[in-house]
Amino acid sequence: MSEERGAKSANIFDVARLAGVSHQTVSRVLNDLPNVRPATRARVQQAMAQLRYSPSPAARALVTKRTRTIGLITPGTADFGPTSIAMYFNVAARAERYSVDSVTAPDTDAASIRSVVEGLLRQRVDAIVLVVTDLGVLEAVRGLDLGVPMVAAAATQRRNPQLVSIDQYRGARSAVRHLAESGHRRILHIAGPPRNPDAVERIRGWRDELASHQLAVVEPHHGDWTAASGAEIGRTLELAPGDAVFAGNDHMAIGLLSALRARGLQVPSDIAVVGFDDVPEAAYLSPPLTTVRQDFRALGELMMQKVLLAVEEPDGLTEDTPLPTHLIVRESSRS
Known part of the structure; x- marks a missing residue:
């Protein structure tokens, strides 16, 4: 009897611990979302069965507070490279069933960048993505307390798990x-x-x-x-x-x-x-x-992969080797 009560009281974190994954991954399995390896999905489902875990609609809503919206900040120019990166990132996001709220940042001073970022955060975006054409913009965003993951396309000598680039x-x-x-x-x-x-x-x-x-x-x-x-x-x-x-x-x-x-x-x-x-x-x-x-298409796809990791498996973020040119x-x- 006590075992049954224990099973009924199991929560998403118990499932995550037993399966050896994050609670975000359990959430993705519960909601039948993509980008969960078949072996991982099977392990989570086995843990749910072992714990007799069956979330209520209220519990499911609690663990899926995300809006599946990404805030994309692009420069206020129509240059070929940044425009191509933004286009292919949008394509990659749609393939993952995310929407993208795109805004331009024509000014690079800290106050203007803060205003743009705060506008996106009010929309409850799950992550913020930057297409960087001025190093000052990257530094300004890094100096803010975002509360959500940030990923940037920026070619710099300093490697960072949050950065992706072409070499x-x-x-x-x-x-x-x-x-x-x-x-x-x-x-x-x-x-x-x-x-x-x-x-x-x-x-x-x-x-x-x-x-x-x-x-x-x-x-x-x-x-x-x-x-x-x-x-x-x-x-x-x-x-x-x-x-x-x-x-x-x-x-x-x-x-x-x-x-x-x-x-x-x-x-x-x-x-x-x-x-x-x-x-x-x-x-x-x-x-x-x-x-x-x-290869701007590959960069856009890599940015989206990085966003998914940052949102779902933040401990799995690693530095990426810049993509090659030809x-x-x-x-x-x-x-």
């Missing part, structure tokens, strides 16, 4: 290595904004690869990722036949190509050009643009 550093090195091995001894760089983490890592990769070939470093020129900024820099860039330019993204490379044509310089016979991103237009430029391809060689860098 900007090695991508930049592959671009510069290609140019150096093609015989170019002076490789200039048009970089992105100084506080952008992707730009910082691409500059670091460019510098280190130049050093490995014992090539001189000319300080980079900073654009704002737009074709207009690439064209403006390209109009006054000091160049000599045989030089090469590694542009921090494809749009700045597109502007550079236009400026070089206006100056009567031929690509690639006079100047070789390499971009970064592999935007859809890159293969159809004249000449087709050599570039570094990023150099795509086309006519703009072929001598």
Whole structure:
């Protein structure tokens, strides 16, 4: 009789302890939600049967307070990379039956970021996700007491279980290595904004690869990722036949190509050009643009996997190796 009373009084935490899982995992099994391994699901179900655990509707509501909504903070720009990451994250979230409440953060000061975050928290989101284009935004959010998990897409040297990224550093090195091995001894760089983490890592990769070939470093020129900024820099860039330019993204490379044509310089016979991103237009430029391809779909999926872990199994969060890039060689860098 006492055993029966003990079984009837079992709760979700007793089930979790017996199955060797978190109570969040038990909740996922109870609600037939995805992302529970079959073996884990079977172990939880066996524990429930052994304890004769049958939650009441009220108890089930208690353990499923989540809204299945994620707050996504994106920069106030339409740049190709952040837009692609946000799109693929939304796709991955829908596949997991989560909705996404997206907001932009056009200002990067701490007060503006706090206002954006507080607005999402009022919507009772289960997690906050950042697409980081300014290191100040990441630091501002980290300084807040969120009360929910935070995951960020940010390329930084410092690894953190909450961060996911594409390997900007090695991508930049592959671009510069290609140019150096093609015989170019002076490789200039048009970089992105100084506080952008992707730009910082691409500059670091460019510098280190130049050093490995014992090539001189000319300080980079900073654009704002737009074709207009690439064209403006390209109009006054000091160049000599045989030089090469590694542009921090494809749009700045597109502007550079236009400026070089206006100056009567031929690509690639006079100047070789390499971009970064592999935007859809890159293969159809004249000449087709050599570039570094990023897998934004994989990054969006990785972000969602990280969110699920942060919400369901926070003790399982580990540092992730940045996703690889792929150099795509086309006519703009072929001598």
